[in-house]
Every structure is written in structure tokens, then in C-alpha cells.
Amino acid sequence: MSPSILWPSVIRKGSLFLLPTGRLLGYEGSAMKHQDDMRFMREAIRLAALGSASGCGGPFGAVVVRKGRVVGRGCNRVTSSNDPTAHAEIVAIRDACRRLKSFQLDGCAIYASCEPCPMCLGAIYWARPARLVYACTRKDAASIGFDDAMLYREMLRPARKRKIAALQVLRHEALVVMRAWREQPGRKMY
Amino acid sequence: MSPSILWPSVIRKGSLFLLPTGRLLGYEGSAMKHQDDMRFMREAIRLAALGSASGCGGPFGAVVVRKGRVVGRGCNRVTSSNDPTAHAEIVAIRDACRRLKSFQLDGCAIYASCEPCPMCLGAIYWARPARLVYACTRKDAASIGFDDAMLYREMLRPARKRKIAALQVLRHEALVVMRAWREQPGRKMY
Numbered sequence: 001m002s003p004s005i006l007w008p009s010v011i012r013k014g015s016l017f018l019l020p021t022g023r024l025l026g027y028e029g030s031a032m033k034h035q036d037d038m039r040f041m042r043e044a045i046r047l048a049a050l051g052s053a054s055g056c057g058g059p060f061g062a063v064v065v066r067k068g069r070v071v072g073r074g075c076n077r078v079t080s081s082n083d084p085t086a087h088a089e090i091v092a093i094r095d096a097c098r099r100l101k102s103f104q105l106d107g108c109a110i111y112a113s114c115e116p117c118p119m120c121l122g123a124i125y126w127a128r129p130a131r132l133v134y135a136c137t138r139k140d141a142a143s144i145g146f147d148d149a150m151l152y153r154e155m156l157r158p159a160r161k162r163k164i165a166a167l168q169v170l171r172h173e174a175l176v177v178m179r180a181w182r183e184q185p186g187r188k189m190y
Numbered sequence: 191m192s193p194s195i196l197w198p199s200v201i202r203k204g205s206l207f208l209l210p211t212g213r214l215l216g217y218e219g220s221a222m223k224h225q226d227d228m229r230f231m232r233e234a235i236r237l238a239a240l241g242s243a244s245g246c247g248g249p250f251g252a253v254v255v256r257k258g259r260v261v262g263r264g265c266n267r268v269t270s271s272n273d274p275t276a277h278a279e280i281v282a283i284r285d286a287c288r289r290l291k292s293f294q295l296d297g298c299a300i301y302a303s304c305e306p307c308p309m310c311l312g313a314i315y316w317a318r319p320a321r322l323v324y325a326c327t328r329k330d331a332a333s334i335g336f337d338d339a340m341l342y343r344e345m346l347r348p349a350r351k352r353k354i355a356a357l358q359v360l361r362h363e364a365l366v367v368m369r370a371w372r373e374q375p376g377r378k379m380y
Contacts (some may be wrong), residue, residue, distance in 0.1 A: 034359075041360045045367055052371045058380065059371035079378040082293045083284055084316040090275050103274045113364040115356075118345055119312025124354060125341050126274040126309060132356040134349075135364030144372045145379060151315050155308055155345050159324075164314060166305075166322040169224075170231045174303040174325030177235055181242045181249035182334045188269040189335055190248065 037133050040065050040111045043073075045135065048088065048113040051075025058146065062088040062112040064096035064105060064129070071108065072096025088112060089120035093127050103190055105129040114141050117148040118155050126190070227323050230255050230301045233263075235325065238278065238303040241265025248336065252278040252302040254286035254295060254319070261298070262286025278302060279310035283317050293380055295319040304331050307338040308345050316380070 011018045017031060040063055047061030057076035064072030074091025078084055089112050097103055108129040114136040116124060124132055138148040159166035181187060201208045207221055230253055237251030247266035254262035264281025268274055279302050287293055298319040304326040306314060314322055328338040349356035371377060 037357065037359050042363070045360065045364045048364065049367045049370070052367065052374070052377075055376070055378075057378075059368045078293050078316075078380045082287050082291055084287060084293045084295075084318075084380065085275065085280050085284060085313045087316075094273055094275060097272050097274060101272055103268050103272045105274075113367065115349065115358075117312055117316075118308050119310075119316060121345065122307055122309025122312055122341055123275045125344065126268075126277075126307075128274075129354065132349075132354055134356060134358055135360045136368055137358070137361070140361070140365055140368060144368050151312055152345065154315065155311065155342065159305065159322075164319065164322055166324060167227065168305075168324055168327070169227050170235065170325045171327070171330070173232070174235050174238065175330055177239045177242065177303065178249045178326055178330060178334050180239070184242070186245070187242075188245075188247075190268045190274065 036065075036068065037111075040070070040109070041113070041133060041135055043070060044088075044111040044113045047073060047075045051077070051088070056080045057086065059144075060088040060112070060114050062092040062110060064092050064108050064110050066096075066100070066105075066108045071099050085119065087117065087120050089116050090123050093123055097127070103127075109133060114138075115148070117141075117146075118151045226255075226258065227301070230260065230299070231303070231323060231325055233260060234278075234301040234303045237263060237265045241267070241278070246270045247276065249334070250278040250302070250304050252282035252300060254282050254298050254300050256286075256290070256295075256298045261289050275309065277307065277310050279306050280313050283313055287317070293317075299323060304328075305338070307331075307336075308341045 009020055044061040044063050048059050052059035057078045057080055060076040062074045063070050072092040072095035074088045074095055076088045077086035077091060096105060105127040109131040110124055110129050112134045115134045115138045141148045154162050199210055234251040234253045238249050242249035247268045247270055250266040252264045253260050262282040262285035264278045264285055266278045267276040267281060295317040299321040300314055300319050302324045305324045305328045331338045344352050
């Protein structure tokens with residue numbers, strides 16, 4: 001779909017799209033990318049609606065896309081599968097990695113119906129996709145009772161001052177195992 | 191095991207443990223708790239060693255403990271299971287939740303052989319255990335090639351300025367689903 005169908009006032013000149021004022025709005029590639037972004041986000045939103053209506057869990061959905069195709073899908077499954085880590089993004093990442101037989105999502109994009117919480121943002125960093133697209137914000141999540149914003153604040157606090165108190169013991173014993181791993185010749189980084 | 195066996199210079203007076211200077215070191219309960227912490231942390235470290243030696247993944251282990259018993263175990267399985275979310279803490283949390291048939295770890299403690307990365311810390315917050323005990327630090331993790339510290343820094347940056355660029359689209363369409371969920375009578379919070 002070309003942007004001029006969506007916005008009749010947009011003027012097309014070759015591969016460029018201009019406003020009637022002459023201001024450059026974008027080029028054909030970027031407009032197509034935007035259309036793709038909206039299409040895949042609608043799939044994530046559809047999964048969010050489906051999951052929450054069928055009692056899977058919270059109203060969140062996500063898809064992983066590679067070369068224009070959906071390779072992973074997920075909706076929140078926390079309460080139905082007794083798994084606090086089964087957020088939509090994590091479910092979609094695991095689904096995509098299983099399909100792609102890889103622990104890395106190189107060149108992929110992740111579409112999430114809501115801004116990822118710190119757990120999911122962390123998972124996204126470990127999976128290393130090229131892009132992240134989201135719809136609702138952490139404030140929207142807070143407005144329906146999910147305090148992701150609190151989690152982001154807690155991340156910043158020193159371990160001893162967090163709501164879930166953290167204590168450190170036996171560092172030197174654990175360090176021996178970590179250092180032994182570093183010396184292991186066949187170790188696989190991730 | 192009493193602290194006086196570990197540290198012969200500690201003096202016991204009733205349920206109190208004192209240093210030769212008379213300074214209070216702790217009471218019997220806290221000393222036992224410390225002994226328990228070390229025992230369970232050693233189990234987490236054992237899993238870390240076992241997992242890394244057998245090629246499961248990185249040198250990290252974790253256990254979940256409830257009422258003095260291990261109810262969940264995990265070692266890192268990222269590379270062997272093609273799952274970037276399979277960090278030791280996540281594996282242990284999922285294991286414990288499956289066993290306890292609950293998506294909440296009320297009254298539990300999590301022992302991790304290394305300070306949790308943001309993904310795992312997020313998972314711990316969602317699982318809501320009472321305590322977290324860890325051994326190595328995020329700096330130790332960085333010293334063997336795992337840049338958890340970078341992840342913590344990225345969490346603080348606004349979405350548009352992160353290494354994995356984030357874009358927002360279709361907020362209002364996703365918000366409809368989130369608001370519909372809020373009105374659902376049988377919804378289950380987590």
C-alpha cells in the first residue's frame with residue numbers, strides 16, 4: 001500500500017513522498033517498512049487480544065519477524081502455565097529460536113504490543129535482534145495494574161536496598177567455577 | 191554446625207555468639223540462617239560447575255529454596271537448548287513453579303552463583319520470592335566475557351537511544367486490548 005492511499009495529500013515524486021508544502025515525508029523503502037511495522041504490530045496485538053480473551057494470561061502479544069516473515073509468536077501465559085517468565089516476548093523469542101535452531105535472532109525484529117518490562121528487555125538483548133517495535137508504554141501497563149515502571153526503578157538501586165533484599169555470600173567459591181570455564185577450550189559464548 | 195566450630199575464637203553465651211572483644215557477632219538463628227545460605231549457595235555453585243563442564247551453557251547455577259528444601263534447580267542452558275532466556279535463575283524459577291504449581295514463589299529464597307542479569311532480576315521480581323542470595327558479581331561476569339553491566343546501563347537509556355533501536359507504533363490500537371482486559375471480570379492478576 002502506498003502512503004498516498006493512506007494520506008491523500010501526500011505527493012509522490014519517483015521514490016520520494018512529499019507533503020504539499022514540499023517537505024520530504026520519506027522514501028518508498030521507509031514507507032514500506034512502516035507498512036510492514038504496522039502489519040506485524042497488528043499481529044502482535046491480535047495475539048494479545050486472543051490470549052487475554054481465552055484466559056492465557058495478561059493482554060500482551062509479541063511476534064518475531066525475519067526477512068518479512070513471522071518466525072515466532074507469543075502471548076502472555078503466566079497464569080495459565082504457572083510460569084512467571086512466560087511473558088509474550090519471552091514466549092515469542094523461545095518460539096523463534098526453536099524454529100530457527102539458534103540462540104541468536106540476528107537480523108530479526110521483535111514486535112511487542114507493550115513496551116517490554118526489564119525481564120523481557122533483558123531477554124531481547126540476549127537474543128540480539130536488530131530492532132524492537134512496541135505499541136503501549138510502561139505507563140499504559142501501570143494503568144491496568146502492571147507495575148513495570150517500578151521494576152525499572154528497582155534495577156537502578158544497589159542490591160542491598162531493593163524491595164527483594166539481596167545478600168552476597170561465597171563469591172570466591174563461585175569465582176573458581178567461572179574462571180575454570182574461561183579456560184575451557186571448547187566453550188561457546190552467547 | 192555452630193559458628194564456634196568454624197571460627198574457634200567465637201564465644202557462645204546462650205543463643206548469642208560473641209567475639210573475644212565482647213562484640214556481638216550474631217544469635218543462634220542468624221548463624222543457622224547463614225549456614226543454610228552457604229549450604230544452598232554451594233548447591234547452586236555445584237550446578238554451575240556441572241552445567242559448564244557438561245556443555246549445557248555458561249558457568250552459572252541457581253536453586254530455589256522453600257522451608258529449608260530445594261524446590262527448583264537450574265543451570266545455564268542457553269547454547270545447548272537454543273534458548274537465550276535459559277539462564278540458570280530462569281530455569282530454576284520455572285522448575286520451582288512447575289513443582290509448586292504456582293506462578294509465585296511466596297516465602298522462597300533464590301540462590302544464584304552470580305548476581306542476576308537484568309532479565310533474571312526481572313524474572314525474580316515477577317516470581318516474588320522473599321530473598322535473593324548471590325555469589326559472584328556483575329563485574330566478575332564481565333571479566334569472563336558476559337557483559338551484564340552493559341545491560342544494566344542500557345536499561346537506563348531512553349528506548350530510542352539504546353543499542354537495539356526501539357520504535358513505537360499503533361499505541362492506540364494496543365491500548366484498546368489492554369483496557370478491555372481491565373474490564374474483564376474473571377481476570378487473574380500476576
